[in-house]
Amino acid sequence: MTIVDRPVFVPFGDEALFAIASEPDTAGPHGVVLLPAGGHTFTPQGNRWAFDFAHRLAAAGFPTVRFDWQGIGDSTGVVETFTLHQPATTEAEAALSILDTESRVLVGQCYGARTAMAMADRTEGIGGVALLAPPVRDFARGDGTATRQAYELSTRDFVTQGLRRLSPSTLIDRAQLERIGRVGRTLVRAKWRQLTARFRAPDPTPWVSEAFLSQLEGLVRSGVPTLLLYGEEENDYKEFDEARAGKLGELLERGSSTVTIEVVPGSAHAAETVEMQQLVVSKVEEWLVGLEAPGAA
Amino acid sequence: MTKPTRRLEVAGGPAATRETAELVETAGFDDSGRLLIRTVPRSPSIGTVVFASSLFAELQQNYRREVLLSRAAAAAGFTAVRVHYRGVGNSIGPPVTPTLDTMADDITDVIGDSGDGPVAIVATRLGALAAARVRRKLDVPIALWEPVLDGGRWVEEVVKACVAREVAKGGGATADEIRGRWATDGAVFALGEVVPAVFVDEVADTSLLDMMTGSAPVLLIQMARSDRVRPAVERARSGLADRGIDAEVLSIVGHQVWWLKVGGDQFVPIERQEATTVLNQGVLDWLKRSIT
Numbered sequence: 001m002t003i004v005d006r007p008v009f010v011p012f013g014d015e016a017l018f019a020i021a022s023e024p025d026t027a028g029p030h031g032v033v034l035l036p037a038g039g040h041t042f043t044p045q046g047n048r049w050a051f052d053f054a055h056r057l058a059a060a061g062f063p064t065v066r067f068d069w070q071g072i073g074d075s076t077g078v079v080e081t082f083t084l085h086q087p088a089t090t091e092a093e094a095a096l097s098i099l100d101t102e103s104r105v106l107v108g109q110c111y112g113a114r115t116a117m118a119m120a121d122r123t124e125g126i127g128g129v130a131l132l133a134p135p136v137r138d139f140a141r142g143d144g145t146a147t148r149q150a151y152e153l154s155t156r157d158f159v160t161q162g163l164r165r166l167s168p169s170t171l172i173d174r175a176q177l178e179r180i181g182r183v184g185r186t187l188v189r190a191k192w193r194q195l196t197a198r199f200r201a202p203d204p205t206p207w208v209s210e211a212f213l214s215q216l217e218g219l220v221r222s223g224v225p226t227l228l229l230y231g232e233e234e235n236d237y238k239e240f241d242e243a244r245a246g247k248l249g250e251l252l253e254r255g256s257s258t259v260t261i262e263v264v265p266g267s268a269h270a271a272e273t274v275e276m277q278q279l280v281v282s283k284v285e286e287w288l289v290g291l292e293a294p295g296a297a
Numbered sequence: 298m299t300k301p302t303r304r305l306e307v308a309g310g311p312a313a314t315r316e317t318a319e320l321v322e323t324a325g326f327d328d329s330g331r332l333l334i335r336t337v338p339r340s341p342s343i344g345t346v347v348f349a350s351s352l353f354a355e356l357q358q359n360y361r362r363e364v365l366l367s368r369a370a371a372a373a374g375f376t377a378v379r380v381h382y383r384g385v386g387n388s389i390g391p392p393v394t395p396t397l398d399t400m401a402d403d404i405t406d407v408i409g410d411s412g413d414g415p416v417a418i419v420a421t422r423l424g425a426l427a428a429a430r431v432r433r434k435l436d437v438p439i440a441l442w443e444p445v446l447d448g449g450r451w452v453e454e455v456v457k458a459c460v461a462r463e464v465a466k467g468g469g470a471t472a473d474e475i476r477g478r479w480a481t482d483g484a485v486f487a488l489g490e491v492v493p494a495v496f497v498d499e500v501a502d503t504s505l506l507d508m509m510t511g512s513a514p515v516l517l518i519q520m521a522r523s524d525r526v527r528p529a530v531e532r533a534r535s536g537l538a539d540r541g542i543d544a545e546v547l548s549i550v551g552h553q554v555w556w557l558k559v560g561g562d563q564f565v566p567i568e569r570q571e572a573t574t575v576l577n578q579g580v581l582d583w584l585k586r587s588i589t
Contacts, residue, residue, distance in 0.1 A: 001306070007325060046489045078568045
């Protein structure tokens with residue numbers, strides 16, 4: 001098996017995303033795009049995870065593209081932030097355009113997973129979506145704990161805790177004020193939902209992202225094969241598991257014929273050891289191999 | 298079950314090019330499988346700058362800074378070349394465990410292929426040790442961003458990071474146990490990646506000052522919360538001066554970890570950080586003075 005690595009500068013408006021397409025000499029009908037997590041790490045990823053990921057999938061007959069978000073690695077442009085409910089769908093679509101396979105499969109990690117979910121509904125020819133540790137809540141980078149506490153703590157405890165961390169310099173720091181505004185909006189939303197819960201159908205998981213649920217519902221409705229993969233030690237899995245008590249559980253039941261849930265030991269989100277990285281790749285590869293060819297159903 | 302990685306043959310496809318009004322950037326693989334990203338000015342090139350990156354998490358942390366500096370260099374008239382060492386980054390080819398020698402050979406090869414014009418190296422962290430090794434053969438100016446000055450101290454920091462990670466995970470390995478794992482396992486997970494013992498053993502006995510030969514100028518760059526030059530950096534500068542090397546210090550107020558809490562508690566893109574502007578301008582000014 002020979003694989004050809006082809007570097008590409010993918011046009012994206014006035015910018016260019018750096019990508020590498022790993023192309024096997026014999027390709028099947030499904031091509032894969034690896035959507036990275038939101039962060040500073042660039043295409044090879046730690047321990048060359050994305051490098052190995054792409055080559056293993058290519059060796060199994062799946063042409064695979066890995067790329068950098070704008071403002072990361074060799075891509076041009078500037079990244080403002082990574083916010084789970086503002087996925088970079090147009091960037092991912094640009095990367096997707098490199099693949100000329102009949103079916104395109106999105107494999108995303110964390111922010112990349114949420115981007116894949118947001119794309120699947122609006123993009124033609126998506127043959128499957130593999131979601132590695134997708135958070136079920138919405139938050140901006142760095143706001144994860146604070147936004148969880150908005151639901152968990154009473155308003156008084158939450159505000160008291162926030163005031164303790166406040167310093168005079170915070171009040172003249174625009175970025176800090178913006179963050180307070182963001183977290184504050186989550187608090188208001190959380191308390192409003194808790195207050196009005198008696199007038200609606202009971203929802204034991206009001207903190208679960210509406211976007212996450214509606215996008216997953218779209219995947220279930222359209223029958224797009226979906227893999228949800230979590231590590232049992234990570235917070236994302238604990239929240240996913242808790243969320244199954246609410247609407248998510250009903251959705252997963254409805255989608256049981258197309259949604260596969262895999263839980264592996266350790267943390268799929270961090271996937272920091274080589275063993276963990278290889279395990280995640282193996283699980284994704286197994287799932288990909290089981291996908292039907294387009295039009296076979 | 299984890300499947301072992303299959304042995305694959307990966308070949309390099311055609312290079313990719315993007316063009317702007319100021320520069321042309323090409324990414325492609327050379328005959329040894331190294332990924333080279335060459336950024337060339339539209340105007341006639343006044344010299345070539347080759348980047349000597351670090352490894353492991355330090356590569357991930359600093360690569361974007363190198364990308365921005367190489368594009369700024371091209372806009373200022375230099376040809377800039379970023380090289381992914383063999384066995385590192387997006388380079389293809391047979392598996393290679395990087396050592397200071399393989400890194401130095403990669404940089405030397407790239408310089409050899411860059412033509413006749415004047416050349417300088419911009420090195421980051423561990424890349425500084427490889428760049429110093431290059432000077433045994435090629436006496437070129439080098440700018441060193443937060444260089445590893447003392448390999449032994451770098452290893453100590455890695456061991457400390459391992460111990461801290463063990464504690465955070467609820468374990469409790471001592472420094473001696475971590476060193477023992479290097480001896481028995483041949484590698485330890487540190488700095489976000491697997492760090493091979495062979496590399497650690499090699500780096501542990503190195504000193505940037507002892508390795509530095511030649512007489513071409515050196516720029517030592519530090520980035521810290523204060524612009525006060527750290528004693529270790531000042532010692533390195535005076536040590537280089539004692540060897541007859543024209544050494545300067547560029548002290549920049551900024552955060553080495555560019556994606557965390559730069560603006561209070563908020564992410565500020567590296568492109569808009571004052572430290573980036575100061576770094577790029579400072580290095581380019583020095584290159585224009587030093588490259589001949």
